[in-house]
Amino acid sequence: MRYSLLAGGKRVRPMLCLAACELVGGFESMAMPAACAVEMIHTMSLMHDDLPCMDNDDLRRGKPTNHIVFGEDVAVLAGDALLAFAFEYIAVYTLNVSPLRIVRAVAELAKAIGAEGLVAGQVVDICSEGLSEVGLEQLEYIHVHKTAKLLEGAVVLGAILGGGTDEEVEKLRRYARSIGLLFQVVDDILDVTRSSQELGKTAGKDLVADKVTYPKLMGIEKSREFAEKLLNDAKELLAGFDQEKAAPLIALANYIAYRQN
Amino acid sequence: MRYSLLAGGKRVRPMLCLAACELVGGFESMAMPAACAVEMIHTMSLMHDDLPCMDNDDLRRGKPTNHIVFGEDVAVLAGDALLAFAFEYIAVYTLNVSPLRIVRAVAELAKAIGAEGLVAGQVVDICSEGLSEVGLEQLEYIHVHKTAKLLEGAVVLGAILGGGTDEEVEKLRRYARSIGLLFQVVDDILDVTRSSQELGKTAGKDLVADKVTYPKLMGIEKSREFAEKLLNDAKELLAGFDQEKAAPLIALANYIAYRQN
Known part of the structure; x- marks a missing residue:
């Protein structure tokens, strides 16, 4: 558990969780346990996705x-734990948060x-490998579930625990959905444009495994344009908030x- | 998820959860979601324990x-989900239960x-296979964690959600620990005395895999005496409660x- 959780990583999800908490007027400490929890979930999903019976990856975060x-047995169990x-x-x-x-936070994280x-995203991803007819809709389904859902969870947990109103929570949920998709589009672009050493994981893996990616479906250039659009959508959703407090989320x-890795 | 969850099974844990809730004066409905949750956890632990990289079992609950x-990939993911x-x-x-x-119930179940x-129990179990020097202490550690902890969780969740006092919760926790160990001792005895057909799972599996069991360590007769002692301990812990309401737990x-399977 410690080996994978403390192996580094960008800690994007915890930062999102804490920033959302502060944006709605909460103290960082209110969302700190949730921020750690979200990173634990992210780590366990990588541990299980890397298993030989799934993506069969040997390298993760450069280790x-x-x-x-x-x-394998301990990797499955450590993920469960x-x-x-x-x-x-x-x-x-x-x-210092109402029970x-x-x-509500527990329910959001579990969902x-x-x-x-x-899990929905990983199952559809696995079932899509090697198929030639995977379309944009299915690709988005995979990424929304594999990546965006937990980023959304991180932001929404922070907003709930920080004392946000229902309206604030829903606006931040939509922000999170945009950057969640953005995250995956950029990941796909990086996978075909960077080396393994720069990424800290096996590069070009998606191509070798015949996985569907944005660059494969729409080309690198259109993928970059799509990323730009998602970034702008996300920023617009933060427009109604105190801009000083919104700065970390922007x-x-x-x-x-x-990012380059 | 549905295939394994609805494959039958004795539903001992949900029954314990509901009975504990009613014993402390709660309504069955207060603990019903928790009772289902505990059965989900039990099922997912079986799904992961049965994997080829763990106990490599082909048969469970007769299916x-x-x-x-x-x-394997879907079995890992369905367990996670x-x-x-x-x-x-x-x-x-x-x-109708205070948040x-x-x-508190969420914390208890997670622990x-x-x-x-x-997970602790399964890890030590895996590490003990094939070792000749496994003692009674290590065997109890395995069973307390693999079996008793979730039975304890079931009872304690029911008692918490039913509105039990701290004292009631702790007394029921000790009851659960006794029957948790009892459960495993009886399982071990059945494994060597019954056929696969009667059990609905591969019999004698523990012997073949060179796993340490109570009958192997203390013989069948002493194992039966130990089971009797645990049963009496459990009943004594219920003595202070309303005997009519305690009847289901007895x-x-x-x-x-x-039980014979």
């Missing part, structure tokens, strides 16, 4: 994947993971759009 | 195991699963002790 180091620990962490360590909001979240959207 | 039917859905189900569908008690619960203890 051997969990099952390479500890074996991280998944459970995420909920324990929110339930036990969230302080009602904590229960982001399961049969309408991460910066994160820019970071996601312009 | 082919999940990965035999749907493949059930784990998350359990928390979603408690958080979304528990009604504070729901948060029963992770690195100090089910009956469940007897059922666990005297």
Whole structure:
């Protein structure tokens, strides 16, 4: 659990969670356990996706994947334990927030993971490999679920725990959906344009595995234009908020759009 | 998820959860989502334990195991989704209970699963296979974690959601620990004394895999005496409660002790 959770990574999800909490007027500390929990979920989903029976990846964040180091059995179990620990962490360590909001946060996080979240995306992704007729709609379904749902969860958890109104929570949910898709489009672009060393993971993997990607479906140039549009959508959704407090979320959207790994 | 969750099974954990809720004065409906959640966790732990990289079981509850039917990748993911859905189900569908008690229930369930619960037991179990020097202490550690923790979780969740006092919750926790160990001792005895057809799973599996069991360590007769002692301990812990309301928990203890599969 420690090996994969502390292996580095960009920590985009925790930062989103904390920034959303502060944007709606909460203190960072209110969303800190949830921010950690969201990163645990992200890590466990990578551990399970990397397994030999799934994407069979040997390298992640520049280090051997969990099952390479500890074996498949332990990698499955460590992922399970991280998944459970995420909920324990929110339930036990969230302080100065009403229990009602904590229960809402638990429900949101759980939805982001399961049969309408991460898992749905990974299942459709697995079923799409090697198929020639995968279209844009299915590609979006995969990415919305594999990537955007947990980014959405991170933002929404922060907004709920920070004391946001229902309207604020829903506006931030839409912001998160835009950057969630943005995140995946940029990932796909980077996969075909950067080397393994720069990425810290096996590059060109998606092409070799015959996975459908945005560059494959619409070309690199159109993919870049699509990323630009999503970035602008995200920024517009933050327009109604205090711009000083919105600065971290704007910066994160820019970071996601312009990152090089 | 549906295939394994609805494949039958004794539903001991949900019954314990509901009975504990009623024992402390709650309505069955208060603990019903938690009872379902606990069964989801039990099911997902079986799905993952049955995987080829773990116990490699082909048969469970008289049916082919999940990965035999749907493949290893889907079996891993369906387990993950059930784990998350359990928390979603408690958080979304528990009604007429204070959110504070729901948060406590979430924390209890999470602890029963992770690195100090089910997963801990399975990891030590895996690491013990083929070792000759596994002692009684290590065997108890495995069973307390693999089996007793979730039975304890079921009872404690029911007691918390039903409005039990801290003292009532702790007494029922100790009851659950006794029957948790009882459950495993009886399982071990049945594994060596019954056929696969009667059990609905591969019999003698523990012996073939060179797993440590109570009958192997202390013999069948002493194992039966130990089971009897645990049953009496469990019943004594219920002595302080309304005996009419305690009847289902007494009956469940007897059922666990005297079941034939």
